[in-house]
Amino acid sequence: MKRILVTGFEPFGEISTNCTELALRELTLADLAPDYQVEQLILPVDYAAAQAQLGDLYQQNSYAATLHFGQSGKAKNVEFEMFAINWKHVGAADPGPLDQTGPHAFRTNLEHPSWLDAMRSADLPGEISFHAGTYLCNAVYYWSLQQSADVSNPGQALFVHVPLAAEQGPMASPHWPVARIRTMMATTFTWLTNQVAD
Template sequence: MDQRKTVVVTGFEPFGEHTVNASWVAVQELEKLGLGDDINLHVAEVPVEYQAVQNLLPSLWKDHLPQLVVHVGVSGMATTVTLEQCGHNQGYMRMDNCMFCPVSRCCVDGGPDCIHSVIDMDMVCKRVNSSGLGVSVSVSKDAGRYLCDYTYYMSLFVGEGRSAFVHVPPLDKPYSAEDLARALRAIIREMLEHMETQQTNTHCLHNP
């Protein structure tokens, strides 16, 4: 019987000025690199469409039964690899690639305003930064109220907090796709280790 852990990692398709989306390029590089023999890695490209995310996210969790789902997105403002601590339910007003925006401006009607990952991103950040990786990692609590934040919230909601979101800078500003893949590999392995020690704490840490 396969005792390996299962991890799903997603990147996004191109949108706006990001005609090549660094997140999906980095995830494809990560797929080549792998997460190690003890981990089954599945990757998927996520459309920059609210309705597609609503359909795709539950099926990723159901089909793969992963221990962890990590979503990777690009941020034109980022200069570091940024770990997002939480996803937000409301405030979605930007049109997606289909020129659609949720009428309710939210992800899940009646859902909590904010859901935190069960992973302590500050701790993961410190450990990766002290590992001599050569890629700078930081932590954020605002994923931007667009498809990144929307996807993260949906995944946290469906996966009961066992999800993570990583923002990467555009390619070569300053990191190559290979640099980003190495950083993602280190981050994800650190997250899994952290989750193993935190198994008693599997509930959502969102505000009541």
């Protein structure tokens, strides 16, 4: 049975919750894909801890695809991240390359036009972004795309940035309701299973 890993993040910064955790904990994505073994994971907001946790999973398991969600205080709509770059800066004690010998960037092989179609069909505004920043979102994406290349399953990872949730309080602007974020996650997950079905 094919395996899919889906992740969100713990809270960080000045907001005491993370909308990806709020939404993902209320979803059982395995119900949407009985032919897959689905793992849902909330990652720590720490470079070393997140890399170690992902490294353990990748060492023990082979995934058909990985799907990562992260919140963005700047996003008005959900954002399909095209590239992960080999650089860490925000929140890093030692800014610089994520991997001294790794490529400058990885690109997902998952197709953004069909994802945008899926978003429109669910009445969800989606956009394409060309890299995921220089914080942990980008690092997690880079490590996942690197892993998928290492196991001859190149590009079978995706990172989606999510607007903050209204339930996160007055600092969450622009924002979506958590229920809408859950719908987006479920729609993206169903789209992903269709992409890797063959």
